[in-house]
Amino acid sequence: MAATDVPATPEELKERIEAGIPGATAAVTGDGHHFNAVVSAAAFKDLSRIAQHRLVYDVFGGEVGGRIHALSIQTKAKASETENIA
Amino acid sequence: MSDDVSTQIHEAIESAITENPVLLFMKGTPDQPMCGFSARTVAILQSVGTPFAAVNILPDPRIRQELSTISNWPTIPQLFIDGEFVGGCDIVTEMYESGELQTALGVEDANGGEPAPEPAAQEPAPLSIENRL
Numbered sequence: 001m002a003a004t005d006v007p008a009t010p011e012e013l014k015e016r017i018e019a020g021i022p023g024a025t026a027a028v029t030g031d032g033h034h035f036n037a038v039v040s041a042a043a044f045k046d047l048s049r050i051a052q053h054r055l056v057y058d059v060f061g062g063e064v065g066g067r068i069h070a071l072s073i074q075t076k077a078k079a080s081e082t083e084n085i086a
Numbered sequence: 087m088s089d090d091v092s093t094q095i096h097e098a099i100e101s102a103i104t105e106n107p108v109l110l111f112m113k114g115t116p117d118q119p120m121c122g123f124s125a126r127t128v129a130i131l132q133s134v135g136t137p138f139a140a141v142n143i144l145p146d147p148r149i150r151q152e153l154s155t156i157s158n159w160p161t162i163p164q165l166f167i168d169g170e171f172v173g174g175c176d177i178v179t180e181m182y183e184s185g186e187l188q189t190a191l192g193v194e195d196a197n198g199g200e201p202a203p204e205p206a207a208q209e210p211a212p213l214s215i216e217n218r219l
Contacts, residue, residue, distance in 0.1 A: 049177050050159075057160050064160040070123065071161070072176050 007032040008068050013060075020059035023078070033069040044077040052077075096152040099141075103156070103166050108138035108191065111153055112163040116140050123175040124163045125205035130182045131165075133203045136191045167191065 010028040013035055017026040024041035037056060044052045052075035057064055064071050103109055108131070114120030116128045131138050143149045143162055150162065157164055157171045165172045167190050172178065179202045181187035188194065 049180065050171065050173055053173070053177065054158070062160075072123075074176060074180070 008035070008063075010035060013037060013068070013071075016059050017056060021055055025078070034072075035068060035070065036072040036074075038074045038076070040076040040078045042078045044075050045079075047077075049075065092148050092152060095146070095148050096155070099149070099153055099156060102139070102141060103169055106139040106166075107168055108136055109166045110138055110140045110163055111143050111149075111166075112140055113142070113144050115142055119205065120144060121162070122205070123161075126202065127163045127165065127175050127178050129203045129205040130178055130187070134182070134188055134191055134193055136193055 008030075009032065010030045013030070014026045014028040014037075017028070017037060017039055018024050021039070021041050021043055023043060024039055026040075027038045029036050039052075039056055041055075043055065047055070053073045056073050056075065057071070060068055060071070110116075110124075110127060110131065112119060112121075112124035112128065114124060116132075119125035119128055128140075141149070143153065153164065154160060159171065159174065161174050163175055163178075165174070165178050172187075172190065173181070178187060181190070182202050
């Protein structure tokens with residue numbers, strides 16, 4: 001997937017979150033090291049915040065803390081896929 | 087040899103989580119946080135006014151490794167209340183602003199609904215710090 005020696009970009013993180021979590025919509029900002037992701041997904045429904053954040057972290061595995069130095073997350077449960085207007 | 091040390095660290099972390107009602111794993115110390123996210127979480131706990139124990143994960147990379155195997159959480163800081171993993175900086179911030187954190191800590195909701203405090207630059211706070219590692 002992403003080469004480990006290439007700096008991460010907000011665009012890359014957005015694409016990977018949206019590809020990794022079915023129906024997710026992500027807005028990502030960041031400077032190549034510190035990122036902030038606001039993620040909406042129907043998959044978050046009925047999950048605890050911890051479980052929601054884990055779904056996002058799991059997209060990146062061991063890259064969080066490494067290549068992706070820091071990733072702040074805010075999650076929102078989306079009522080249904082039809083709200084996905086991205 | 088090193089496996090023994092990792093096992094010892096693992097057991098020390100589990101004991102610390104069990105024995106400290108409010109325990110923060112962080113980068114640096116409450117007086118000298120080494121990361122903005124740790125500083126922000128400390129500022130929130132100080133604002134709530136609950137005594138908490140803190141463990142600096144920086145002295146040995148194995149502390150973070152073993153902690154992550156326990157919490158299944160990749161980032162630092164990590165807050166535990168009554169032996170349960172509560173979350174990192176983002177979740178603690180959200181819980182503070184909604185008042186859930188104050189409820190979980192069993193304190194009056196004096197600041198609920200207000201934005202989370204920014205970390206104070208150098209404010210010595212009355213904390214009970216217990217660094218077991």
